Amino acid sequence: MTRQKDVTKVNLKLEPYQIVLRPIVTEKGYHRAEHQNTYYFEVHQLASKQQIKEAVEFLFDVRVTKVRTQNRKGKRTRNRRGVWGQRRNWKKALVKLDSESKISYF
Numbered sequence: 001m002t003r004q005k006d007v008t009k010v011n012l013k014l015e016p017y018q019i020v021l022r023p024i025v026t027e028k029g030y031h032r033a034e035h036q037n038t039y040y041f042e043v044h045q046l047a048s049k050q051q052i053k054e055a056v057e058f059l060f061d062v063r064v065t066k067v068r069t070q071n072r073k074g075k076r077t078r079n080r081r082g083v084w085g086q087r088r089n090w091k092k093a094l095v096k097l098d099s100e101s102k103i104s105y106f
Contacts, residue, residue: 012046016055019047023105024092036096039103043069043093052093062101068094 023029024040032038043052049067056064074087097103 014044014047014051014055016058019044019051019055020059020093023103025105033103037099037101038094038096041093041095043091045071045089045091047091047093049093052095056095060103062103063098064095064101065098066096068096070094 021042021044024042026040029040032040041052041056043055047055049069052069053064053067056062056067070092072090072092074089077085077087079085
């Protein structure tokens with residue numbers, strides 16, 4: 001019986017624009033950005049915290065002090081015919097910036 005490789009241990013060489021997929025813009029995110037200087041991003045599922053930190057620093061020209069990640073499970077959905085499906089799983093990164101750094105979304 002052949003053993004499958006654990007894809008979470010693979011060191012992928014991802015470009016910064018492949019790691020940070022999009023910012024997550026919500027009311028809670030704006031509040032955290034203003035008061036705690038923390039920003040939310042959807043990131044590549046196999047990206048490490050160090051890769052996320054380097055990508056955000058490169059793309060936005062800021063200084064990152066802390067990165068926290070969450071693996072989010074996709075929600076179950078149902079279409080109008082009653083067939084069940086599931087949205088994709090995704091990874092969220094909470095990036096705390098240095099007090100002198102800011103990111104402008106718009």
